Amino acid sequence: MKTYVVYNKKANNNQGVKGAFRIKDIWTTKDLIYKEVNEFDTYQELFDSLDKDDEVVICGGDGTLNYLVNDLDCDAVDNAIYYYPTGTGNDFWTDLGKTEEDPPMIINKYLRKLPVVKVNGMKRKFINGIGYGIDGYCCEVGDKQRAKDNGKQINYTSIAIKGLLFHYKPTKASVTVDGKLYAFDKTWLAPTMNGRCYGGGMYAAPDQDRLNPERTVTVMVMHSRGKIGTLAAFPSIFTGDHVKKKDIVTTIVGKSVRVEFDRPVALQIDGETVLNVREYEVETAEA
Template sequence: MKTYVIYNKKSNNDQGAKGAFRIKEIWTQKELVYKEVNEFDTYQELFDSISPDDEVVVCGGDGTLNFLVNEIDCDSIENRVYYYPTGSGNDFWTDIGKSAEDGPALINDYLVRLPSVIVNGMTKKFINGIGYGIDGYCCEEGDRQRTKAGDKPINYTSIAIKGLLFHYKPTRATITVNGETHVFDKAWLAPTMNGRFYGGGMMATPDQDRLNTQRTVTTMVMYGKGKIGTLAAFPSIFKGEHVNKTKIVKTFVSNRVKVAFDRPVALQIDGETVLNVREYEVITAE
């Protein structure tokens, strides 16, 4: 039996390879075979080329996992699939209760029965969540800064604060869920989550369980306050305490939800930016 370590050297500002090779120090008794993601055309090609008894360790960030689940049918994988975080945010790793000291984690159960988002004519599965509102704006602005800054790390907290104060304008959000329609003025955030965390540590939906038997997702909307009031409440999202502010935060648990804004804004899917979005719909697996 071989253990294939698949790594994305570009993750975490081109530090991905360094992180992946730490596995040699953790799994000293295994026969490790390292492969960089550009050594094969698709993940399906990789899995077709190895024995069902072989193991695979996927190294990278949340975007790497998103790429994996959208390239292959993870519900039919026979191999044991592990994950080791070498990205920058690593929200999936945090959500499953792992820390920097832990070795690769078996993740087959987390890759199956995933929800899908329909947006701008495409359908994609997602691991952590869909960000819509100022969180999508942060990814859009982060992409713009990365183009200019190159390898320099992007400070998303700073982008969010400046966006709240100066650049991002809230919208009217219409959320259709469980047969009812809800309208919110001055909506700042309207993510739908499979896990609890996104955005590099924001606990958007503290009660969401990605392995719940009904495979429901949670939609959260933060709304109603002006710039200063929203900025004052915003830090509480890092501990999940914002959901206690029931006058400005609502949550909905469902298997299907549609979120529409009254103007197009950016959206993010596990950190990948989609521009000019007026609405998205999430449908969970049966």
């Protein structure tokens, strides 16, 4: 049996190598074979080359996992896939109740039967969630800041607060879940969540279970007429208490989702930005 450690050196502002090599201190009895992601063309190519009992440790962030599940048919993989977080937000790891002190864990069951988002002519599976609204705006601004100063630590909370106060304008939203239509006048957030967390520790859908038997997802809509009230409520998203504020937060559970805004804004898929989006659709896998 061979243990391959596949790492993304660009994760966590180019600190991915350092994070991946921590595994040597954790798994002292295993002979680890390190591979950087650019050493092979596709994950499918890598897994096709493995023996049956070989195992793979994926090191990176949520974006690395998103790339994995869209590059590899994880439903058909028999090899053990471990994960060790070396990214910035690491929301998948947080959602599992893990910390940076925990060793790599097998994640095969979390990579199967994933929901799919359709947006701007593209179809992508996602691990954590689809962010639409000010969360997509935050990713858009963060990308611009990173491009100006490569390696800079991006403060998404600060971007969100400034956006709420000055820059981001709410939209009208139509949300259709399992055929039922909901309309909202001033919408700040409208993510669809497979897990509980996104955005570096925001519990957007605290009751969502990524392994729920029916494979449903949760749409969370934050809607409010006033900036000050929204700003006052926003910090509670880091604990999940925002969903208790029924006057400005609506959560809807279902299997088929369509979200439409009245103007194009940025959207994020597991932290990866998609620009100029007016609508997206999510379909879940069969239970």
